[in-house]
Amino acid sequence: MIYLVESFYSIQGEGKLAGVPSLFFRFGGCNLKCPNWGEYFFKGKKVFGCDSVFAVNAKLFKEDWKKIEEPTQLIEIYQDLTKELDFKPAIVLTGGEPLLYWDDEVFYKFVEFLVKEKLLVTIETNGTIQLDFKRFPAYKEVIFSLSVKLSNSGEPYEKRVNKKALATILEHSPYSFFKFTLDKGLIEFRAFEEIMDIIEPFEGVEVFCMPLGDRVEQLRKNDKAVAEFCLIYGFTYSDRLQIRLWNRNRKR
Numbered sequence: 631m632i633y634l635v636e637s638f639y640s641i642q643g644e645g646k647l648a649g650v651p652s653l654f655f656r657f658g659g660c661n662l663k664c665p666n667w668g669e670y671f672f673k674g675k676k677v678f679g680c681d682s683v684f685a686v687n688a689k690l691f692k693e694d695w696k697k698i699e700e701p702t703q704l705i706e707i708y709q710d711l712t713k714e715l716d717f718k719p720a721i722v723l724t725g726g727e728p729l730l731y732w733d734d735e736v737f738y739k740f741v742e743f744l745v746k747e748k749l750l751v752t753i754e755t756n757g758t759i760q761l762d763f764k765r766f767p768a769y770k771e772v773i774f775s776l777s778v779k780l781s782n783s784g785e786p787y788e789k790r791v792n793k794k795a796l797a798t799i800l801e802h803s804p805y806s807f808f809k810f811t812l813d814k815g816l817i818e819f820r821a822f823e824e825i826m827d828i829i830e831p832f833e834g835v836e837v838f839c840m841p842l843g844d845r846v847e848q849l850r851k852n853d854k855a856v857a858e859f860c861l862i863y864g865f866t867y868s869d870r871l872q873i874r875l876w877n878r879n880r881k882r
């Protein structure tokens with residue numbers, strides 16, 4: 631059983647395909663919580679987590695989660711959202727952690743459909759889940775945005791870094807890239823060491839660094855430090871265009 635939290639048409643705000651018109655499918659569920667990344671109030675309760683907490687916390691946000699039992703349900707959403715477009719937008723499968731469903735028949739059939747349509751498909755993942763490209767070859771046609779979490783997420787190293795899973799993805803999907811979320815504190819502390827520990831075995835893979843923040847004011851606190859960090863170490867700066875343009879609006 632897979633859960634879809636939302637689907638919408640917008641521009642990709644982060645990473646290699648920033649600015650590209652894209653259709654987003656956000657799936658519910660995550661194997662991490664990233665408790666240090668934000669604080670939200672929902673129905674009078676304080677919730678800690680990332681800016682996609684509504685796609686992570688099944689208990690509090692369950693009315694947003696829709697069960698998907700057939701790939702045709704997702705294909706129909708795709709057809710509906712694209713019916714007035716004269717071109718094929720890029721597709722982003724995000725979450726939560728969409729790869730929780732990597733070997734689910736419904737999820738995989740949808741990926742196969744997208745690949746057969748020759749769409750540019752990105753899966754945004756925390757990179758901790760081991761895939762099998764032999765049994766599920768359609769994933770070879772997908773770009774993985776590997777948003778591996780650093781210590782500022784509040785997750786322990788053993789949970790947030792799986793180098794074997796990263797190696798498998800990068801061996802089979804050559805256009806995949808790393809995307810790290812940094813804040814001033816981590817930059818002053820040990821961001822470079824943490825990033826190098828993760829990327830060292832994977833020479834030549836592009837590395838994007840973006841500022842932590844789920845609202846414009848928070849981005850502004852971190853963005854210049856991240857840009858300076860990129861200038862020193864040769865990483866590529868990624869902004870979060872969706873937040874600059876629409877701040878905290880959902881479905882953007």
Ligand code: SF4
Nearest residue numbers: 660662663664680726
């Ligand atoms: S891995 Fe991503 S979706 Fe999951 S809790 Fe962390 S930031 Fe949120």
